[in-house]
Amino acid sequence: MTPGLLGGIALLATLVFSLVGLVLAGLALWAQDRRYLEAARRVAPMALLAALTSFGALEWALLTHDFSVRYVALHHSVKDPLWVTLVTPWAALEGSILLWGTLQTLYTWLVSRRVDAGGFKSASTTPLLDPWRAPVALGVLFAIQVFFFAVMVFVAHPFDALPNPPADGRGPNPLLQNHWMMAVHPVLMYLGFVGLSVPFAYALSAMVARRFQSWIFETRWWTLVAWGFLSTAIFAGAWWSYEILGWGGYWAWDPVENASFIPWLLATAFLHTTQVQERRGMFKPWNFAYITLAFAATVFGTFLTRSGVIQSVHAFADGPVGALFLVFLLGVLVVGLGLLSKVSGEVRDAGEVRWKSREGALLAGSLLFGTMAFVVVIGTLWPLVVEALSAAKVSIGAPFFNQVSAPMGVAALLLMGIGPVLPWRNAGPQIRRNLLLLGSALLVGTALGLLLRLTLGVSLSLGLLAYNLCAVGVMIDQGVKERSRALGISRWKAFLELASSSRRRFGSHIVHVGFALAAVAIAFSQTYRFEEAKTLNLGQSWQTAGVELRLRNVGVEDQGNRQSVYALVEMRAVDRRGLWADGTYTTRLNFYPQMGNQGLAAPDLKYTLYNDYYLILQAFDTERGQWATLKLVVTPLVLWLWIAGGIIALGTLYILWPSPQPQRERTAGGA
Ligand code: HEM
Structure with a gap:
């Protein structure tokens, strides 16, 4: 056979x-x-x-x-x-x-x-x-x-x-x-995409059986698993793109990157509105809508990549497959939203939402994520629509998305800190002290940034990190005090007890802090990125951005499936800005037979806790290997973005890890 x-x-x-x-x-x-x-x-x-x-x-x-x-x-x-x-x-x-x-x-x-x-x-x-x-x-x-x-x-x-x-x-x-991440990122992404089919299937079954409550408990685990894979895949993809695409960035708002971000945004909205249904039996229609849209969004991404409507690293082919995915996407939407409209009379929320409550913050947050998803869909599709209607080429690039996502990110970070601090139903005057603490942390963090002469945006990101850390501190302090008093144990024991029995609470703190840290890394790396290119002869040196580079060698290696041209460069710090840059860098251009004379950059980079030094070989002396054109990109705090991704993954794993004693959540009843 x-x-x-x-x-x-x-x-x-x-x-x-x-x-x-x-x-x-x-x-x-x-x-x-x-x-x-x-x-x-x-x-x-x-x-x-x-x-x-x-x-x-x-x-x-x-x-x-x-x-x-x-x-x-x-x-x-x-x-x-x-x-x-x-x-x-x-x-x-x-x-x-x-x-x-x-x-x-x-x-x-x-x-x-x-x-x-x-x-x-x-x-x-x-x-x-x-x-x-x-x-x-x-x-x-x-x-x-x-x-x-x-x-x-x-x-x-x-x-x-x-x-x-x-x-x-x-x-x-x-x-x-060109990179081992190929073994990891796509599998994680598919595990996330496919994982969302489970809560979608449960949602449809709940609507058909008209049992609108219990599916939320049954799908939480699946949603978190899928969401965890999706989050990790997005960070892994950004890391991959940073390491191999040779432009020194990690996110370009490429349509396919957007296609993975849209389901993530909708799944994050769903993850939060489900908590209100679990606890208060509310937001049922939102949950049905969000999971339908999140699952549909995974198919949307596949439609984009398989239909040939966009040209991208990720795009595979032109052909009938794209059209079939479009039909499938429409089917998902028609079935999910059609069923929702059919049962909408029966799933109306009974209670009332006050904005000054945890459910208010959760609703506001999920609306924010939903709106952002909508904006990304429109921004991704707009050039295609214009091209189809008028044959004109327009491009909605990173500046548009950055402009929209920055204020939305700030709003999300503000809500993320305050949401878990607010009590369910209605916040009374007792939370004033906590609000004061959170507000002070925000002000102190931002002021510190401004004192260090950072831009307002970067300073605000530091303030928001301080604000979110303070929120976590307040909640842990409160929980530890209550437990220590109730069980008559020391604060330390109460802390350990809380951490192991309230995995959901603790894990979500970890995830939230990871997200706030990622925001700081993004703010720094987007604001203070430096790049410069220069052609150097063998032995010649170049001083820039606090470092001195010296070209030591240019050569070529036959690596079987490719010819690899390399430039060997020594780098050393000449002032404080070049901290930790010292080392020998081998930056490459790889030539594959399929790509003719077009070389594929394989940059060499050094991660440090502060600046990353990213060296790209742009051109070289093809005849005698006497010179090379190098581009140096220096970006601060990128390493913290990957650390933040790891923290988010660990936090999710912590929530999912089976608890020694089953956690008793107060929940809304009903089927
Ligand atoms: C859990 C609020 C943004 C990931 C929670 C919880 C609240 C909350 C109240 C429950 C905590 C507990 O059980 O004590 C918010 C608000 C946000 C926000 C208001 C602002 C828009 C985010 C973001 C992420 C995230 C951006 C992802 C990076 C999570 C996760 C959980 C969680 C994974 C655990 C969910 C579960 O166990 O079912 N969030 N959050 N949240 N949050 Fe957020």
Whole structure:
């Protein structure tokens, strides 16, 4: 058996299993019979196994250089290093759909294990998937699987055969093999995207079964997992882009970056409004709307990249796949929002929201995230709309997005500090002291920045970090005092007890501080970035930005799959601004056969706790290696952005980590 044949059969089998699962889930709903539900559950692992086999077959074809498979011939070369070969399944269109579909079967299987096998006898709400809603939830997940595997079987087959296989293939897009992050970022992103299908499926099932409350408890874990993957993927993507794209920045508001940011914004809004429903049984319609939009946004991103409507590092192909994703996107919106409009009369909120309360802050915050998502959608689509209507080219670039996101970021940081400090329902005069403390921290932090002659924006970011740290301090202090008094234990013991039993509270503090830290890093790095370029002869030195650079060597290396031209540069600090810059830098231009004479920059950089020194080789003496044109980019506090990303990931993990004793949250009842 060849890998192509095995992969093709397994692909078809996954489609068939998914269809059978869908039909069985439909029968379980129609007949209200748990035997069908049980059967649907049993199909989920079969679909997973078949999808894994298909994925494995693609790896097999790549590892054995089987160029009779078109995908392998187009995106792999015998010269590729092993790690590049292993990650090639997601380096192009068909393989990335296969990864998405396989992860979907994984999530469906995990959800199927949460179905309460007790059947339809009891309506009890447990952490398990409520059996009244299970058929629809599983059915939706199977339906999504059917879409992905049908696209592969009928339109974008990863195992299409090539009648006359070449002796060697082209290899993947060089940009994708220039950095190990290729092994990490796409997988995290897909885990996040696909993960959002679970709360979406639960939301639809809640609307169909008209049981509007308990799905929120059941989906919290899934939402956090998906949100955590998405957040980490966005930071990882920014880091990757910083390290390899050779312009010294990490976020360019590229349409595809935006496409990952939109679901993140909507998922963050959802993560916060669900807390109000959990606690007070309110914001039900918001939650249905937000999760529908968040899931639709993941499909929107895929539509953008697969339709060929944009040109980008991430864009894969022109062809019918884009149109199919558009239909799928519209389907998600029509079904989700259509069902919401159908049940809207029954899910109206009973209570009233006061702005001076925790739910008020949560609503304001989620509206802010929703508005930002809307702005990013419009900013991303506007050039396409103008081009389609008038053939004129307009570009909405970083300045527009930066201008809009800066005030929104400030508002989000203000709300993020005050929100958790406010009590539920209505804040009384007792919070005045806390507000005073928070306001003072904001003023002191900002004033300190201004005294250090930082710009107003950067000083404000420091003030907002101080304000958020103060908010966390106030809440921890309050919790520790209460616990120490109630349990008669020391403050330290009370702190440890609080940290281990209130994982959600503590974890969200960690995540919030991570976000405030990221804002400081962004403010500094965007405001004080310095760059300069110069051509140096061998041995010549150049003083700039507090450092002295000396060109030591220019040479070329044959690295199998590419020719790598390098410049060896010594850098040393000449004044305080060049702190920690000392070292030898090897900056490269890599030449891949697929890209002709166009070199791909592989900058060398040194991270420090203050400035990053980022050296790019722009041009070189092709004949004798006597000179090189170098560009130096010095950016402060970028390392703190990656640290902030790590803090956010750790905070999320901390919340998700099982508690030694189950946390008792006061919650709103109802099904
Ligand atoms: C949790 C408010 C922005 C991530 C929370 C909680 C509140 C809150 C009140 C619950 C804390 C507790 O249980 O004691 C807000 C407000 C924001 C905001 C008003 C401003 C717009 C953010 C941002 C992020 C974030 C920007 C992400 C970087 C989280 C996470 C949780 C959380 C992950 C835990 C959720 C859970 O366990 O279900 N937030 N937050 N928040 N927040 Fe925020």
